[in-house]
Amino acid sequence: MHFYRHCPTEHGYPRFVTETFLEADWSSVPERPDTIPATQNGMGIISYLGYHALYGAGQAGYLDSARAMGDYLLRETLTPAGGSYPRFTRSTGVRGEFPLAADAGSQGDRPYEVEPDKGGIAGLALLLLFEASGDRRYLEQALHNARVLAAHQQPGDGEHSPWPFRVDYRDGAARGPVSGNMTYILRLYEALLHHGYAEFAAPRAALWAWIRDYQIPSARGDGALFAQFFEDHETPTNRTAWAPLNLARYLLERRAQLDPRWRSDATALIRFVRSNFTHLEYGVRVCHEQDEDREAWGGVNSTYGAVLALYAKAVGSARLAGEARQALTFTLYSIDDEGRPRDLSKRPRPGGWQEDAHTDVIHNYLDALRAFPAWAGATGP
Numbered sequence: 001m002h003f004y005r006h007c008p009t010e011h012g013y014p015r016f017v018t019e020t021f022l023e024a025d026w027s028s029v030p031e032r033p034d035t036i037p038a039t040q041n042g043m044g045i046i047s048y049l050g051y052h053a054l055y056g057a058g059q060a061g062y063l064d065s066a067r068a069m070g071d072y073l074l075r076e077t078l079t080p081a082g083g084s085y086p087r088f089t090r091s092t093g094v095r096g097e098f099p100l101a102a103d104a105g106s107q108g109d110r111p112y113e114v115e116p117d118k119g120g121i122a123g124l125a126l127l128l129l130f131e132a133s134g135d136r137r138y139l140e141q142a143l144h145n146a147r148v149l150a151a152h153q154q155p156g157d158g159e160h161s162p163w164p165f166r167v168d169y170r171d172g173a174a175r176g177p178v179s180g181n182m183t184y185i186l187r188l189y190e191a192l193l194h195h196g197y198a199e200f201a202a203p204r205a206a207l208w209a210w211i212r213d214y215q216i217p218s219a220r221g222d223g224a225l226f227a228q229f230f231e232d233h234e235t236p237t238n239r240t241a242w243a244p245l246n247l248a249r250y251l252l253e254r255r256a257q258l259d260p261r262w263r264s265d266a267t268a269l270i271r272f273v274r275s276n277f278t279h280l281e282y283g284v285r286v287c288h289e290q291d292e293d294r295e296a297w298g299g300v301n302s303t304y305g306a307v308l309a310l311y312a313k314a315v316g317s318a319r320l321a322g323e324a325r326q327a328l329t330f331t332l333y334s335i336d337d338e339g340r341p342r343d344l345s346k347r348p349r350p351g352g353w354q355e356d357a358h359t360d361v362i363h364n365y366l367d368a369l370r371a372f373p374a375w376a377g378a379t380g381p
Helices: 037-055 061-076 116-133 136-152 182-194 198-219 241-257 262-277 298-315 318-332 355-357 362-371
Strands: 021-023 166-168 279-282 284-287 351-353
Touching: 021 116, 037 061, 037 284, 037 355, 037 362, 061 116, 061 136, 061 279, 116 136, 116 182, 116 298, 116 355, 136 362, 166 351, 182 198, 182 241, 198 241, 198 262, 198 279, 241 262, 262 298, 284 298, 284 318, 298 318, 298 355, 298 362
Parallel strands: none
Antiparallel strands: 021 351, 279 284
16 A cells, blocks of 8 residues: 555556556556556545545545545546446546547457446445545446446346346447346445435345345356456356355345345355365465456455455354465565565566556455454554
8 A cells, every 4th residue: 555655646646547557667568558447446446445444544645546546437437428328437448548538448348338337336436435525426426327227227037137248338239148246236226225315226126136036046056147247358158256256245244134044145155266266376275267267366366365254254264264364365475575566476577457456455455354353463554
């Protein structure tokens, strides 16, 4: 966190907000102009707000960084005002465009495509930012994202999630029948209900019914309803670890108030991930991203460590707590003595994907420390 406080600012934003691929000296990776604004900054806002709450008393810097990410999402990343998904947060883009061009889709997205689930991530993050700052601009965009999502929500079934993975924002043409990450849209609906927006009661109930009746049972079988999350992959059957882990985190936070079967359902999700997406490196069980990528990137491995820690705490397993701490320690070895992180421990030098190096990492350690405060040891901010 100290290293990132020294990130240079361009166009009014720290560079790690607007670019996805950076070297340790903050220079761009020339061959990678593609960006992932919603995931990178949505999870970054969640990380920075969490860090501000834990360590930021009397310091505005962390909240200011979260607001820079929120302002970037509001000002630079929205689709045009017309079409099927108007003024909706973009899942991918191209660095150096302020705002992103209408055809800025990159990675696995086609030029005019967005990923509905990423609008849920961004929407929830912006709503949390409103709660922390009082700035209604963030609430208004979160509310707009949720209303666009609700307008396109379908019941879903055993072969389709309530939204496809990708849509052309101009006409809503769908691509990819399953989008594995439904948790953040559910969180967004619930947060808006908490703020008095009763219009989301029915969409929230329908989405939870699909998760409960179709998606969670899928984890006890082939896990096909956890396909597709990462922006740079297009195979419609490519399952990921990120989506079931974040659903398990949600169940562990809500427990019986949401799901009387929370323990068995969380167990099914954890077992699915451990059976399909973990392997040993240097004697440590770590988690890889997806069927098509068997590397323990910082984002997913820290997610695994955090969620396993929450699960171990909930069920009282010292063995799993030990494994969780080992996985989290493994990713800490990606940070050098100057505080410069790698996105992957095998990378020969610091830098790389910013969400794997930083923005989708910090909040996972905060969750683990809330579950096991003693793990902080003598460390601090």
